Amino acid sequence: MSDVEPRIRAAWQEWLNALGSDPEAAIAAAQVYGALSSDGRDAWLTALEEDGPSLGVPKVALYAPLLSVEVDPARIERIRRGMESDGPVVSMRHTVALRGVARDKSRIAALIAPLYADFVQVLWCSYRTHTGFDWVRLDSIQRAASAPRAGDRAEGIVLEATPLKLVVEELALAILAQRRRGHEIPDSMVGFANLFDAKIDADTGS
């Protein structure tokens, strides 16, 4: 954006600054980005890469809204690289786990990790510890107020607050079972990169 008219560039940067603290701006960013063409999205990312370093806004605030609407693998990877340039996006230390167990022993878990301001990231997993994953979904960014809570239902199963360590241990078993079947780990789970962060050891009570 080096050849952009200064007033327009200032307005753009002011709007980017708002992403760090204004939930409405972040939601609007996702909507606007989602409506752009492929070339427009590439240009947006290029502009973020140029202007982001000079702003006092966490990178996750600039990129996370885009991740919620992007489906192109190459741009998703570009967004992830941008988000993680500040370091790990999600802290497992403050992540909360909900889990429900169905009658057939299959499980649904939601790991809710604070991102910034009023936003959280939610990793949903439907799994069986001895066969692997039925499905995995990553909600890259959503309002904390709309995140799942204990007592909510997912696919008819009541979610209960569960120690994070217990859920992570079950997910480890499911990953092992998945690999035994010769299947890859779902991409969405890889996006929740700090799932097996060493800090979880100090988090047995959450």
Added chain:
Amino acid sequence: MISFRVDVDPREVVFIKSLVEASEGIASIFADHGGCLTFATPAARRSALVELLDDLVAHHGARVEALDSADDPIHGGGR
């Protein structure tokens, strides 16, 4: 009691520790340094532990050395 030394990528340590702790009573695990781990288990649980170690070798690039047997690194002894 039998034991194995297991070397893994240090980033895999928490994952592997989670696996062992979720596999009730399969072994005790001790972190020596970095990605160097020691697994210990009663002889009666050897086959279950070896099955897990096979998976770690196949899917996680682990290197395993039996500390109580001079023959085959993983499969030595009473499997």
